[in-house]
Amino acid sequence: MSKKTIFSLYKKEMLDIFRDKKTVLIMILVPLFLYPGMMLATMLVMNGITQDSMDKTYTVAIVESSESEGISQLLLNEEDEHEYSFDIKGYETRQGAQDALSAKEADAFVDTKITDDGRVCYEIGYFSASTDSVNAADYVDEILDDYRDLMRNEILAEEFGDYDSVLNPIVVSNIDVATAEESAGSAIGFIIPFMLITSIFMGAIYPAIDVTAGERERGTLETLMILPVKNSEMMFSKFMAVSTVAVFTALLNLLSIFCVGMYMYDSVQMVEDAYGQMNLLQFLPSVLVLLVCIPIFAMFLSAVCLCVCIFAKSFKEANNYSTPVLLVFMFASMTGMLPNVTLTPKTALLPIINVTLFIKSIFELHFDWQSIFLVFISTILYTFLAVIVMSKLFSSEDVLFGEGFRGVKLLEKRSNMKEKQMPGIGDVILMFGFMLLLMIYLSSALVFRLGIWGTGVVQLLILAVPVIYAWYMKADFKKLFSLRVPGIKYIPAGICMWIGIWLVEQVVLLLLAEWFPSLLETSESLNLAIMDCGFVSAFLVVGISPAIAEEFAFRGFLFGTLKEKRNPWIAIVISAVLFGAYHMNMLQFIGGFMMGIGIAYVVFRSGSIWVGCMMHFINNGLSVIFQYYPNILQRIPILGKESLETADMILLAVAGTIFIIIGLMIMKIKVKSKKRDS
Amino acid sequence: MIAADGLCKVFVRNIAKKKGMKRNSATKEEFYAVDHVSFEAKPGEILGLLGPNGAGKTTVLRMLGNLMTPTEGEVKLVDLAGDEVTSVIEKKQKIGYLSGNTKLYQRLSTRELLRVFGDIYGIDKETCETRINEIFQVLDMESFGDNRIEKLSTGQTQRANIARCLIHNPEVYIFDEPTLGLDIISIEAIVSFMKKEKEKGKTVLYSTHYMEEAQYLCDRIVMMYQGKVIAMGTPQELMEATNTDNLRDTFRSIIKEEEA
Numbered sequence: 001m002s003k004k005t006i007f008s009l010y011k012k013e014m015l016d017i018f019r020d021k022k023t024v025l026i027m028i029l030v031p032l033f034l035y036p037g038m039m040l041a042t043m044l045v046m047n048g049i050t051q052d053s054m055d056k057t058y059t060v061a062i063v064e065s066s067e068s069e070g071i072s073q074l075l076l077n078e079e080d081e082h083e084y085s086f087d088i089k090g091y092e093t094r095q096g097a098q099d100a101l102s103a104k105e106a107d108a109f110v111d112t113k114i115t116d117d118g119r120v121c122y123e124i125g126y127f128s129a130s131t132d133s134v135n136a137a138d139y140v141d142e143i144l145d146d147y148r149d150l151m152r153n154e155i156l157a158e159e160f161g162d163y164d165s166v167l168n169p170i171v172v173s174n175i176d177v178a179t180a181e182e183s184a185g186s187a188i189g190f191i192i193p194f195m196l197i198t199s200i201f202m203g204a205i206y207p208a209i210d211v212t213a214g215e216r217e218r219g220t221l222e223t224l225m226i227l228p229v230k231n232s233e234m235m236f237s238k239f240m241a242v243s244t245v246a247v248f249t250a251l252l253n254l255l256s257i258f259c260v261g262m263y264m265y266d267s268v269q270m271v272e273d274a275y276g277q278m279n280l281l282q283f284l285p286s287v288l289v290l291l292v293c294i295p296i297f298a299m300f301l302s303a304v305c306l307c308v309c310i311f312a313k314s315f316k317e318a319n320n321y322s323t324p325v326l327l328v329f330m331f332a333s334m335t336g337m338l339p340n341v342t343l344t345p346k347t348a349l350l351p352i353i354n355v356t357l358f359i360k361s362i363f364e365l366h367f368d369w370q371s372i373f374l375v376f377i378s379t380i381l382y383t384f385l386a387v388i389v390m391s392k393l394f395s396s397e398d399v400l401f402g403e404g405f406r407g408v409k410l411l412e413k414r415s416n417m418k419e420k421q422m423p424g425i426g427d428v429i430l431m432f433g434f435m436l437l438l439m440i441y442l443s444s445a446l447v448f449r450l451g452i453w454g455t456g457v458v459q460l461l462i463l464a465v466p467v468i469y470a471w472y473m474k475a476d477f478k479k480l481f482s483l484r485v486p487g488i489k490y491i492p493a494g495i496c497m498w499i500g501i502w503l504v505e506q507v508v509l510l511l512l513a514e515w516f517p518s519l520l521e522t523s524e525s526l527n528l529a530i531m532d533c534g535f536v537s538a539f540l541v542v543g544i545s546p547a548i549a550e551e552f553a554f555r556g557f558l559f560g561t562l563k564e565k566r567n568p569w570i571a572i573v574i575s576a577v578l579f580g581a582y583h584m585n586m587l588q589f590i591g592g593f594m595m596g597i598g599i600a601y602v603v604f605r606s607g608s609i610w611v612g613c614m615m616h617f618i619n620n621g622l623s624v625i626f627q628y629y630p631n632i633l634q635r636i637p638i639l640g641k642e643s644l645e646t647a648d649m650i651l652l653a654v655a656g657t658i659f660i661i662i663g664l665m666i667m668k669i670k671v672k673s674k675k676r677d678s
Numbered sequence: 679m680i681a682a683d684g685l686c687k688v689f690v691r692n693i694a695k696k697k698g699m700k701r702n703s704a705t706k707e708e709f710y711a712v713d714h715v716s717f718e719a720k721p722g723e724i725l726g727l728l729g730p731n732g733a734g735k736t737t738v739l740r741m742l743g744n745l746m747t748p749t750e751g752e753v754k755l756v757d758l759a760g761d762e763v764t765s766v767i768e769k770k771q772k773i774g775y776l777s778g779n780t781k782l783y784q785r786l787s788t789r790e791l792l793r794v795f796g797d798i799y800g801i802d803k804e805t806c807e808t809r810i811n812e813i814f815q816v817l818d819m820e821s822f823g824d825n826r827i828e829k830l831s832t833g834q835t836q837r838a839n840i841a842r843c844l845i846h847n848p849e850v851y852i853f854d855e856p857t858l859g860l861d862i863i864s865i866e867a868i869v870s871f872m873k874k875e876k877e878k879g880k881t882v883l884y885s886t887h888y889m890e891e892a893q894y895l896c897d898r899i900v901m902m903y904q905g906k907v908i909a910m911g912t913p914q915e916l917m918e919a920t921n922t923d924n925l926r927d928t929f930r931s932i933i934k935e936e937e938a
Contacts, residue, residue, distance in 0.1 A: 226780065
């Protein structure tokens with residue numbers, strides 16, 4: 001990519017974007033006027049309502065009886081102490097008072113009677129559909145409560161003298177150790193992520209649509225493609241232009257939020273009441289960190305917007321696509337409001353959610369630099385990936401000419417599918433993206449709800465989706481999923497390979513655990529779930545179901561497609577990386593990657609997914625068995641030891657390598673007598 | 679105007695383009711929108727691509743303009759020294775491409791558009807300004823060159839579009855139906871422009887379905903029908919071969935032959 005070309009294109013994009021009045025209006029007017037306007041209007045209306053309800057005179061209908069005189073007096077006397085006042089109307093019967101309430105002549109009524117044990121009972125009638133009526137009843141209730149307390153205290157004082165120590169033998173009081181800044185920060189941390197993410201999205205989506213679907217619709221894209229520029233340069237310049245607008249909008253929004261906040265801080269008593277005096281300068285580091293981060297978040301959101309819009313052929317279509325994306329963003333930006341969801345090294349890897357939690361944490365004045373660094377790195381990485389994907393997936397030809405985006409077969413009608421076709425790279429990316437989403441958002445929720453069976457449901461989906469996808473596109477099942485009966489020799493070969501890789505994997509993990517202890521925290525929750533549910537279900541769900549589902553997804557759909565499109569070794573490595581990444585933690589990434597390479601190689605050589613299933617089953621099944629019956633592992637020499645010495649590790653690594661070599665050699669054996677194994 | 683330095687020959691070798699959708703058919707089959715077409719165009723000639731709608735002219739020109747890659751075959755650009763231009767970027771530098779689908783940025787003026795494009799082509803600012811003024815003079819655009827393109831008439835827009843493909847002084851022009859839907863005056867401006875460029879020794883490839891225009895303008899003609907080349911030669915040769923006195927009849931008789 002040439003910097004000069006990108007810059008020239010970038011200038012062109014910016015000129016074009018800024019010439020569009022709509023973009024500029026959305027970019028400047030919305031943050032500068034709409035937001036503050038809306039917030040101030042809400043405040044004024046809220047104030048008005050409260051003021052109004054306090055100033056009002058409420059009409060109370062009183063059913064006349066021997067006790068009613070007292071209550072009328074009580075209500076009228078209260079007028080001096082409150083801003084509201086009462087207008088008393090007398091009625092002879094309760095029915096009359098009730099009718100007056102229904103006819104809205106009165107806001108509430110009070111009926112008095114004497115209970116069986118001789119107490120006075122006040123019944124307050126109100127009409128719950130009217131705010132005035134509810135307020136009136138509340139005020140009457142308050143007054144009567146005060147009156148009751150007064151009477152009770154008088155009686156108690158008469159009986160006991162110092163009655164307080166009898167009534168409250170112990171005293172309880174709460175002390176909030178959070179400083180005023182911290183509690184205010186926590187409130188700010190709720191609001192800012194939501195407002196910021198939504199507004200950056202709003203800022204980015206319009207130019208994103210304009211430079212992709214808009215250009216296509218207006219026919220300027222073909223003109224652009226005539227120029228001597230590479231696809232990647234074009235995409236990158238568009239990305240830079242959209243990012244610029246998004247950053248600009250974000251900063252404007254922040255400024256506007258800041259100004260409104262200052263105004264509120266200054267003018268509304270409420271803030272001071274709730275949080276006491278505070279030193280706003282304490283938030284300066286948070287604001288500075290936020291300012292540094294905004295460009296990065298804005299770039300990420302821009303990349304996502306572009307990725308979505310580039311699918312669209314017209315402005316309208318792009319708008320349709322953007323709505324669900326906005327909903328996902330809004331939803332994710334509200335996770336900060338959930339209790340006990342905090343920024344940890346794990347949540348720091350979830351897109352959008354990490355940004356939300358990050359903003360929340362810095363305004364709580366809690367700077368966890370390790371997680372903040374992870375948020376940075378992962379966001380940059382996701383952005384980078386998105387830009388690469390969008391410049392790779394869309395060759396200029398696909399973007400330009402009618403055929404649309406052909407990389408994803410799902411977008412075509414089933415009746416148009418060719419029989420026995422194979423998926424493409426686009427399908428692989430879509431499928432893997434789906435599986436990641438499944439793992440990130442659904443898996444933990446399901447495990448939390450259903451325990452170990454949640455994993456079962458996830459596995460079922462992981463099996464079903466590639467299979468249904470393959471059915472929909474009329475794929476060649478046999479070729480895609482390698483559905484062949486394996487040659488006999490692949491069974492011992494597979495077992496040897498598994499033992500070998502497993503041994504080497506143990507050594508690698510042990511070494512890593514020594515060097516980076518924090519890196520390899522196991523997922524305790526899954527282990528607990530495995531132990532909780534009993535051996536049989538754990539064996540079924542963890543031992544058997546992934547051996548089928550994950551094999552069909554990874555060695556079937558993903559590897560099956562990749563091996564047709566790329567050199568087999570590249571296909572093996574890519575599928576193993578994807579398989580590792582899918583496990584979503586460092587420990588299993590390494591294990592998954594190593595096993596992924598071994599299994600994919602055996603599946604490739606044997607042309608049969610069933611050998612892969614077998615290896616995967618041995619791996620997962622044994623891990624369940626070891627967890628339930630740790631003595632079995634302890635009885636194995638070397639492996640059973642509590643801690644391994646260097647010599648043991650070398651021994652294990654050598655043994656593993658020997659097993660791998662044996663496995664490879666078995667696969668090389670030529671079986672002449674039988675006709676299979678081509 | 680600046681004289682072209684190393685003029686280019688265009689060789690089209692057996693190119694074919696497969697497309698997914700068959701017209702007038704519900705089922706999706708792959709078919710050749712361009713079915714193994716070969717021809718060449720030399721500097722100093724206007725080569726006309728003739729054929730009805732859907733014959734594959736636009737697809738051929740798009741492959742020439744590097745907007746599409748041929749499924750089979752290749753398009754070669756060879757300079758006078760006999761060296762082939764291989765990189766796509768260099769090819770695009772040498773080609774000026776114009777079609778009904780190359781719309782312009784409506785929010786910019788022609789002058790701004792030319793500046794932006796000149797920048798992307800790597801022309802330095804001063805040269806660019808001189809070229810813009812020259813182009814405005816040649817195409818008679820001084821009166822509207824600074825108006826936003828959205829305000830221009832169809833003929834003016836087309837002239838702006840031609841200005842756009844002139845800015846980098848290309849050696850090969852590819853014009854896809856440049857006169858479609860224009861008034862007589864605009865057509866004359868464009869036709870005389872193509873002739874002038876040809877006289878300068880540039881290669882002009884252009885497609886049309888106006889037979890009279892082609893007869894008068896083209897040095898050689900490639901007739902296409904249903905993705906195939908059905909006839910090739912000078913207008914004179916083609917008319918003689920079919921015993922007709924105008925290209926319109928020539929075309930009719932060749933198609934009749936083809937269908938029989």
